Amino acid sequence: MAAQDSEKAAFYITTPIYYVSGKPHIGSAYTTIAADVVARYHRLRGEQVVFATGTDEHGQKVLRGAAEAGKSPQDFTDGLVVEYKRAWERLHINYTRFIRTTEQAHVEIVCRIFQQLLAQDDIYRSEYTGWYCVPCETYLLEADLQEGNCPDCGRPVEQVSQQAYFFRTSNYADKLVRYIEEHEEFIGPESRRNEVLAFVRAGLQDACISRNRAEWDIPVPDDPDQSIYVWLDALTNYLTVAGYAEDEAEFAAVWPPDVQLLGKDILTRFHATLWPAMLMALGVPLPKRLFAHGWWSDETGQKMSKSKANVIDPFEVMDKLVEYSGVRTAFAVDTVRYYLLREVPFGLDGSFSITSLLQRFNADLANDLGNLLNRSLPLVERYLDSRVPDPGPGAGALTEEINRTAESVNEHLEQINFRDALIAIWELIGRCNKFIDEREPWTLHNQGKRVELDAVLYDVLDCIRVIAILIDPFMPEVAEEIWEQLGLTEPGVERSWSDIRPQRLQPNTGIRRGAPIFPRIDLERAAAKLQAGEKPAETEKPDDKMQPAEADKMDRISFDEFSKLDLRIGKVLEASRVPGTDKLLVLQVDIGEQQPRQVVAGLAEHFNPRQLLGQTVVLVANLEPATIHDTESNGMILAAGEQEPLALITTDAEVEPGEKIR
């Protein structure tokens, strides 16, 4: 996949072109997001990329959809194309070409190909008697049917008896078997390759490639009673995009496709047989790699189908995520992208579960990645005046991990193995978090070990920089946010795969810590809401951190309720770690009472105990006492930060301990 032909200038990747019979859903989004990840990866490597997607607009399925909607086929398809383009934009899909099979230039290429194949006797006319599945737009033989229904979608088929044109697929079966055997990379994953080989070895029937004329289809040249079969038309889109028979230079720069992604439903009968046979007949090189991914079903494992109304809408999922976490819409989109590619190995089937999406959000994004940022950038702010330090001779502790991760992510992405690439990146995130725990920058600061402190924080920031590049193909907006928080906003400081090397971060860069990217979800509350079947609010709103509507959604309390809080000024007299924990400190706080209050607080990851001595704090004095890790706690210290204590709440002038807050 990486190795480009020396004479080929561009990396060419495609998705199937989707039927415009319904709105985009999680299935079409899946293939398109996966293709976008591959395209972004190659762009980051400095390659020119042609990334094509589009819509399949002819055929009975679309014609019937238009009739049901009471629209002309043109109005119907125009409307849905807008929906597709809008959906791809919202999902951060950066395609370079959106092809519609109704484009005049494409129609002309389809006709030219038909004429050429007819002239060279790869197409002939005969009688067709058999079956047709309209939802799949597939001709079927009696022997193909399962209990009289379509073997793919299980729906009833229609009997067809007509004069028709045939393509001599059978002539290419042996050549195709040899080709598949000799080109291991041609079909992935391995299991699908074996299925295709078995199918082709059993021999191929000539394919019926026309139908009695339907108003909306492409007519067969010089035979207006017949329409060109929608699959011949659809597969040709990949050639049209590359400039076939139109622009020789463009075609030479782009052809053959490096990767064609598709679902397993359209591999064996179409992309792995009819398509290569057509190309062989035309004398055009075959695509380098066809990769068929698995099928998403709903939470109960049922195949998604519009008639069952269980089709998953990615935008409804995002709305829920925004509602439950308060995450910005752009990062909710990236979360859905991450979830789809992390949850299930590409190639296998999966069932989409909002609960597991929310769990992954908390565990991988809020905890692992979010925590890394939320705990390290404040340290740089506090100790180093928000500047990237000099690495000094002591830096480079994460060099080996960074190099190893880069190598493994490359390998996995070349193999179209998104899940393992993400696992490798998350191992690096875990390692970086652990490095902070081990080196305790707060202790180094406290001990005045500035050189060591600089080296540790440099390594952490530099590793975060590498992580931002690595996640960029998957989560482009999150990568950009991290980049900005690192202060890498100068023109020309773009993310590039070649910068996945240690110690490329410029000392003295000014970091700009932002709000936490992934606010943690209260999973219990979310589960209760999900169970109540609440429909989330529309997220058609500006991508701001605090939406005006959020204030309305807050649980309000009355003044009487607020008055019940007893908030007091306190002064920290003693502070030490709670034995056996990483996060907890036990503090003795003077709040003007006879005895100091003992309070357990989750401050240990961000504050050194000694740093807190003498600190003025705000204490919730009338909180019920609790025992935390065998230690009595009698009150709560207030700090800013929803997930992590980023800063203590204190006063801007000296106030006596015990003073009430109103």
Ligand code: ME8
């Ligand atoms: O077949 N899980 O279009 P189509 C995973 N026009 N992927 C899914 C999915 C699911 N539940 N549902 C759909 C066509 N897909 C033809 C293609 S190409 C020359 C012509 C994805 O709208 C998957 O990629 O039925 C599948 O192959 C494609 O959508 C089918 O889209």
